[in-house]
Amino acid sequence: MVVKVGIINYSVGNLGSLINAFRRVGGEVQLIGPENPHLVRSVDALVLPGVGAFDAAVKYLSQIVDYINEAVSSIPILGICLGLQLMFEGSDEGVLRGLSWYKSWVKRINGPRVPHIGWDLVRVVRPCPILTNDDYYYFMHSYAVINPGGEVPYSGITKYGNDQILSVLCDEDRLVFGVQFHPEKSSRAGLEVLRRFLSLSRK
Template identity: 65%
Template sequence: MVKVGIINYNVGNLGSLINAFRRVDSEPIIINEPSELMSVDAVVLPGVGSFDAAMSRLGRFRDDLSKVRGSVPMLGICLGLQVMFEGSDEGSLSGLSWYLGRVSRLGGPRVPHIGWDLVRSVRPCEILDGNGYFYFMHSYAVINPGNDLPYSGITRYGDGNILSVLCDKRSMTFGVQFHPEKSGKRQGLEVLRHFIGFVRK
């Protein structure tokens, strides 16, 4: 069975993510130490807490994450996607800087952006089945992503386009701004199922 290592920032609820990965026939494991990255088939950066809270926990993981990136598939969820960029309006610590660009505060119409919204598929991606509704809960995002970024899903919110699906197959790195583990049995779990399918290949 595919072993999925979920990095623990020690804040918020990892229970739904653990349940969701079990439901798609994988074996979720909570990772507290960088050395544990070597013994899993996939790594998940979860979407709980705030930017600085997550980055201060991820500091110790930074080198080992870079080492396994490209050979071990990774999935960032919400905040876990945001930390892959250089920095965020939400905090003062720097991000993992795997991708150029910053995470900005949403402009509106309502902040935080909470609830179900439409992800528009703009390029094919292994983890996404075309357009669909997913559950968002966030105040920050990569807004109006440039064409140099490997995104495959965007979500219109107010005047801007949120980068809602990052799809970098070459580096085996994926990210979603929404919460697949909260987005229902069909749409949400399907994203995780596809990710596990990619890991198996």
């Protein structure tokens, strides 16, 4: 069964590797933007990708945010890197409010090197259907939710310096998921995350 995947196109950066990764795991990709927001209602899963800056992405999403909010709890939604950060109230990277689906703030990381680039361990602390085992994934970011509290439904963390970075968000009740790493750049383990995400649309 082919799963129709809608990827929000912020019109910045290259989505080619993400598109190819979803196609490899059985996804039929549809790019969605202000010119065709109604397509959110016709896809089986929705992705907020990890390209661009926070405020620029918020401004872009403001043109289609009603459609995106409507999709919550209806179809699986995956935020990748910046896409995950947009689900929170705001970010130190900008001044605009995020989607505010979750009550926390995105902060500049304080690890040994900023940005945090390269492979790092994601430790699963709570069960999540998109990621069940500890493994290494590829990160590329300067901001993250740090030391997430109980109000955030996180299931994976990554230690960076003295901080615990929220690396996997898992809200099964609302069908909302997020990863701070880039699954499309994370080889076998990353493709498995995308495959598991798509499988949720068939349930």
